[in-house]
Amino acid sequence: MQVAAMRRWASRHERISDASPAAVLIVIAVAAAAAGDSGWHAPRAAGVAWTALSCVPLVVRSRWPLPVVVVTLTIDLTAMALAPDRVATPTASLVALYTLATRSGRRTAWTVGVIAAVAVTGVYAATHEEPVLVGTSLLRFDFAIAATALGDAVRSRRLHLARVEARAERAERTREAEARRRVTEERVRIARELHDVVAHHITLVNAQAGVAHHLMRTDPDRAYEALAHIKETSRAALDELRATVGLLRQPDDAPDSRAPLPGLADLDALIGGIRAGGLAVTVHRTGLARPVAPATDLTAYRIVQESLTNTHKHARATHADVSLDYGAVTLRVTVTDDGGPHAPKGPGTGHGLIGMRERATAIGGTLTTGPHPGGGFRVVAELPLSLTPATARPAPRKHHP
Structure with a gap:
């Protein structure tokens, strides 16, 4: 009942629910930029700026999931290429991939997810001068695939619940x-x-x-x-x-x-x-x-x-x-x-x-x-x-x- 109530609230306040992950990601980016090997220091502006910029499209991720994936992925890949030491994980793109998987067909979600995973892995390996198949590079690939798989599982669950509710309503009408x-x-x-x-x-x-x-x-x-x-x-x-x-x-x-x-x-x-x-x-x-x-x-x-x-x-x-x-x-x-x-x-x-x-x-x-x-x-x-x-x-x- 609480999950259903939260879902109804999120559908009525779509902009707020879409913007929440963006705000969380910016806070995490600030905290990560302030952490160093020798202790806390002033946040590095480059990392925070790129993260904030990539999070802006997430505000409309539910309305236009595929364009948001394209925009966030473009910004994250650009940040990884220009500031490899400041941006290591395309977190905004992962959220966008998850949203796309929950709101589109399975073929579209997995096609875009695999392309994004390959692109992130390749850019990371190139900018960090690492082989593509080493652990740190493959970890980025796993992140993108995991985000897509999680979104696909949520979509399947929602469809199943919708079918169960439809059958219950149909049975009630029949009775x-x-x-x-x-x-x-x-x-x-x-x-x-x-x-x-x-x-x-x-x-x-x-x-x-x-x-x-x-x-x-x-x-x-x-x-x-x-x-x-x-x-x-x-x-x-x-x-x-x-x-x-x-x-x-x-x-x-x-x-x-x-x-x-x-x-x-x-x-x-x-x-x-x-x-x-x-x-x-x-x-x-x-x-x-x-x-x-x-x-x-x-x-x-x-x-x-x-x-x-x-x-x-x-x-x-x-x-x-x-x-x-x-x-x-x-x-x-x-x-x-x-x-x-x-x-x-x-x-x-x-x-x-x-x-x-x-x-x-x-x-x-x-x-x-x-x-x-x-x-x-x-x-x-x-x-x-x-x-x-x-x-x-x-x-x-x-x-x-």
Whole structure:
């Protein structure tokens, strides 16, 4: 954290951070010029002047690293040639080489670094009349290579940290996008549940209320039965709404109801309510009936519920047939009526058929709808009996939290 804070401060105060090494080098040059074999003495002006002159370009080393290397190296080599006894090490050039390596490509940094190392070694050997391969000459070569290597290592480290930070930011954005996607899917699923519950039960209540209104004067007993059906249907609607809205509760909330979501076991009660509304319904089961996955159980129930609701609302049908065919790996649900096309009588949205298709697709199944060859309308759903993570999304739990 402290290193990151120092880096941010240096980026905001670039001129100050660039000038700091120059000031340090000048102080060191003054101290070195004042030291002698017999003790301290007044600094030699030539060495201090050349050092100060070579340090001036370092003030802009971060902005123009390559030109600064060229200028500082030129000044240092000139000083080494004119005052070999006063300037022995091109310190400003070493700082410039380090900066170039941290702010440019590896090829550029090493090309310039090797050229500078060879030039410094050659000038030093020539001015001091020493072989190029002796220790003191090679030491200058090592200095230039070391400055370049250190700068290259710092640049590589910074790139690595930048990649790690970029991956972390990308992962965070991906997690946020995934969370938003799941929230959207959950909202759509709950909206489908609310649509199915409300549309079905309100349709039945409306039909039964019409029957009661028609028979109130001519047949009070049957009107009373219709009102009783209205009471039962509205109570069932409230129970299902409470269970569906309970899905929105937090795990630590105390739910008002722990009623399970409906399934094929509740199909007889559903059919009974439809029949009470005036639509004759028959149910056929083929194959070996057996337990199915919870998501398939709820989806099959909702498809039958929505299909019969659409038949009652839009098709002007008198009879509907529900078929459940248990195959080896799939459950085939077929709902057929003898009415016309399921076109809304009023300003509808068509969410019923869309919702059924989305339900089937969500668990890895299919749904087809269309006119029946023998007349009427048919809904056919192929649903998997068991779900696998690879073919189905997480199914809603049987009980809400």
